Amino acid sequence: MVKQWPLTDAAVAALRAGVAAAGGTLGQVQRQNLTPPYTKLNSLARLRAAAGNDTMSPLAVFQAYNAIVDAEFQFLRSQAEIPNGSIALYQEGVANIDGGQALELVGREASLVGGSLAAGGTMSAAIRQQFTQDVYDQRLLEQNALSPLNWPGIGSPYTHLFASALYTRFAALENSITDGTGPGGRLPVSAAAWQSSVQSFLTEFTRVSILGREADTKGAAHAGDVILLRLILVGGAGLVAVVISGLLLVRFGRRMTRELTGFLAAVRALADERLPLVVRRLRAGERVDIAAEAQPLALRASTREATEIAEAFSTVQRTAVEAAVGEAELRSAASVVFRSLARRSQSLLQRQLGLLADMERDASDPGALEQLFRLDHLTTRMRRHAEGLIVLSGAPSGRRWRDPVPLVEVLRGAIGEIEDRGLGIPPPTLAALNDRLANPPEFDLADTDQLGLFVVSRLAARQEIRVSLRGSPFGGTLAIVLLPRRSPQANLAPQLREAPPARSADQARTLIASIRQGWRNGGTETGGPTPATSANDNEANDDGERA
Numbered sequence: 001m002v003k004q005w006p007l008t009d010a011a012v013a014a015l016r017a018g019v020a021a022a023g024g025t026l027g028q029v030q031r032q033n034l035t036p037p038y039t040k041l042n043s044l045a046r047l048r049a050a051a052g053n054d055t056m057s058p059l060a061v062f063q064a065y066n067a068i069v070d071a072e073f074q075f076l077r078s079q080a081e082i083p084n085g086s087i088a089l090y091q092e093g094v095a096n097i098d099g100g101q102a103l104e105l106v107g108r109e110a111s112l113v114g115g116s117l118a119a120g121g122t123m124s125a126a127i128r129q130q131f132t133q134d135v136y137d138q139r140l141l142e143q144n145a146l147s148p149l150n151w152p153g154i155g156s157p158y159t160h161l162f163a164s165a166l167y168t169r170f171a172a173l174e175n176s177i178t179d180g181t182g183p184g185g186r187l188p189v190s191a192a193a194w195q196s197s198v199q200s201f202l203t204e205f206t207r208v209s210i211l212g213r214e215a216d217t218k219g220a221a222h223a224g225d226v227i228l229l230r231l232i233l234v235g236g237a238g239l240v241a242v243v244i245s246g247l248l249l250v251r252f253g254r255r256m257t258r259e260l261t262g263f264l265a266a267v268r269a270l271a272d273e274r275l276p277l278v279v280r281r282l283r284a285g286e287r288v289d290i291a292a293e294a295q296p297l298a299l300r301a302s303t304r305e306a307t308e309i310a311e312a313f314s315t316v317q318r319t320a321v322e323a324a325v326g327e328a329e330l331r332s333a334a335s336v337v338f339r340s341l342a343r344r345s346q347s348l349l350q351r352q353l354g355l356l357a358d359m360e361r362d363a364s365d366p367g368a369l370e371q372l373f374r375l376d377h378l379t380t381r382m383r384r385h386a387e388g389l390i391v392l393s394g395a396p397s398g399r400r401w402r403d404p405v406p407l408v409e410v411l412r413g414a415i416g417e418i419e420d421r422g423l424g425i426p427p428p429t430l431a432a433l434n435d436r437l438a439n440p441p442e443f444d445l446a447d448t449d450q451l452g453l454f455v456v457s458r459l460a461a462r463q464e465i466r467v468s469l470r471g472s473p474f475g476g477t478l479a480i481v482l483l484p485r486r487s488p489q490a491n492l493a494p495q496l497r498e499a500p501p502a503r504s505a506d507q508a509r510t511l512i513a514s515i516r517q518g519w520r521n522g523g524t525e526t527g528g529p530t531p532a533t534s535a536n537d538n539e540a541n542d543d544g545e546r547a
Contacts, residue, residue, distance in 0.1 A: 001244075001245055005048065008044070009044075012041050012044070015041075019034065030079065033075055033078040033079065034075065036071045036074065036075065037068070037071040037072050037074075037075050039071075040067055040068040040071045041068060043064070043068075044068070047061065047064050047065070058115070058245075059124075059126055059127055059130065062108075062111070062112075062130075063130070066108060069104060073097065073100075073101050073104075076097050077094070077097060080093055080094055080097065088152045091149070091150040091151070091152065092150065092151060092212075094144075094150065095144060095145050095147070095150035095151065095156070095212070096145075096209070096212050096213050098141040098142075098144040098145045099141070099142075099145035099158055099208075099209050099212055100209055100232070101141050102138045102139075102141035102142050102145060102205075103202070103205050103206065103209055103232065104232075105134045105135075105137055105138035105141070106138060106198070106201065106202060106205060107202065108134050109131060109134050109135060109138070109174065109198070110198045110202065112127055112130060112131045112134070113131070113177065113187065113189070113194055113198075114194075114195075115127075115245070116187055117187065117191045117194065118244075121186055121187050121191075122185040122186050122187070123177070123185050123186075123187055124185060125185070128177070128178075128185070131177060131178065132178045135174050135178055142158070142162060145158045145212070146158050146159060146162060156212075157208055157211045157212040158208055158212065160208075161204055161205060161208045164204075166197075166200055166201055166204055167201060169197050170197045170198065170201040173189050173193065173194060173197055173198075176188045176189060177189065206232060209232075266310075275317070275320060275321070275324075278321055278324055279324055339389070339390055341389065342386045342387070342388075342389035342390045343386075343390065345382070345383075345386040346383060346386040346387065346390070349379055349382055349383040349386060350383065352379050353376065353379055353380070353383070356372055356375060356376045356379060357376075359372055360372050360373070360376065388451060388452065388455040391455050391458050391459060392451070392454055392455060392458065419476070421474045421475060421476050422472075422475070422476035422477060423475070423476070424471060424472070424475055424476055424477060425469070425471075425477050430469055430470070430471070430477075433453060433469055434468050434469055436453055436457060437453065437456060437457050437460065437467045437468065437469070438457075438466070438468070439457075440454075440457035440458055440460075440461050464484055465481060465482060465483055465484065466481070466482040466484075467479065467480070467481050467482075468480050468482075
């Protein structure tokens with residue numbers, strides 16, 4: 001059926017091209033009569049999609065395809081004209097159209113019964129009702145094709161066919177199906193009997209239909225041959241498609257399910273594992289190879305749709321990795337800019353503070369000294385902002401003290417920077433701020449309203465301390481800083497943190513002997529007493545052994 005699609009599309013395109021080539025030779029009425037079949041043909045894509053994704057029942061799909069063919073027969077009847085005033089030729093042409101549509105209905109009956117036999121030999125009530133309607137319409141059209149009124153002067157070419165034993169056997173099978181089915185909807189005919197009868201009848205019906213058209217005028221017969229032959233081909237292709245569609249749909253469905261399951265697993269691995277891992281590595285400062293991390297999805301697919309979807313997701317994956325790498329590079333560049341500008345400002349502000357200190361020492365006027373102190377305070381705040389930018393860039397603040405600073409002095413400096421009678425913070429906002437302090441977020445260049453929180457959270461994570469906020473009795477906000485217990489050797493150089501290797505007894509004895517010899521030599525040179533050798537030596541040796 002899928003292989004038949006391009007052939008059908010080509011036929012539809014040829015029809016449209018023929019109508020376009022006819023141009024002005026087609027009248028307004030003829031173009032209006034083309035609207036119904038054109039509308040039906042435009043529904044082919046939607047009909048195919050519905051048949052593929054099971055949004056329509058098989059019978060509904062079958063009826064929708066038949067509606068397209070019915071619209072074509074309706075168009076043929078609308079184009080039937082009396083050639084040169086000959087009513088006889090007109091009647092023969094109409095009778096041939098009726099015979100052709102009766103042949104189409106026999107093909108539909110074959111499709112319905114063949115599909116039911118392929119489904120296990122049972123026919124649902126809805127399909128049986130459709131079959132009965134097709135038999136009724138087919139026999140009515142046969143009567144029109146057989147009527148002597150439509151073949152004045154000559155006999156109907158269909159007379160011998162419908163009087164033959166071949167038709168009698170086929171009609172008996174039709175009657176047995178329309179009269180009723182067995183328990184559970186089972187067909188009262190065997191597959192072999194039905195296939196033999198319908199195939200023989202369709203072959204003979206097709207031959208007689210061709211003879212009937214040849215009896216018409218040459219011009220009308222030629223046009224009728226082209227149109228009806230196409231309809232017969234479409235009906236035959238539809239018969240074959242309906243018979244094997246069940247098997248094809250099952251096979252195609254299983255393959256699509258298998259491919260989509262593999263595709264789903266690959267997409268989940270991409271979304272849940274690969275992309276988050278790339279983002280974590282970029283945030284950790286690692287360099288990422290885009291070609292290695294954005295390899296195409298490994299999906300074994302034989303259908304074009306699944307392959308194209310996999311290629312599209314591979315493109316999305318590469319775009320996402322490139323965007324993440326670009327964002328990481330942008331953050332890194334922004335950090336470098338922050339660090340460079342902040343260090344320059346820090347250097348200038350440090351020099352400015354030195355000048356202010358000299359001016360404060362030389363100032364004798366209390367008013368001028370107060371102004372200098374205020375300027376010193378503002379400069380100190382500017383320096384703190386510069387240090388905050390350095391911290392946000394990921395580097396140390398750069399300003400260190402050579403000697404330890406008592407905690408009391410740190411607290412005094414902190415208290416000197418507070419206004420403890422502020423407006424306070426609403427509880428929901430306070431909870432959000434505490435969460436940000438406890439879990440430092442990734443610095444966002446778009447969120448610059450509370451840079452101090454970013455700086456504090458970074459410093460707290462770096463120094464392993466905890467900072468939390470709560471309401472103050474004065475109405476403002478109280479900040480609590482919790483220092484963890486001091487870790488021994490935490491501030492030693494890395495090469496000094498390791499314990500010295502254990503000495504052997506010989507090494508300890510040699511070390512103690514060297515110390516004793518140095519002690520003896522020192523006492524001799526200064527004129528002091530020379531230590532005893534017997535007991536001390538023995539004790540030293542014992543110490544060496546114990547060591």
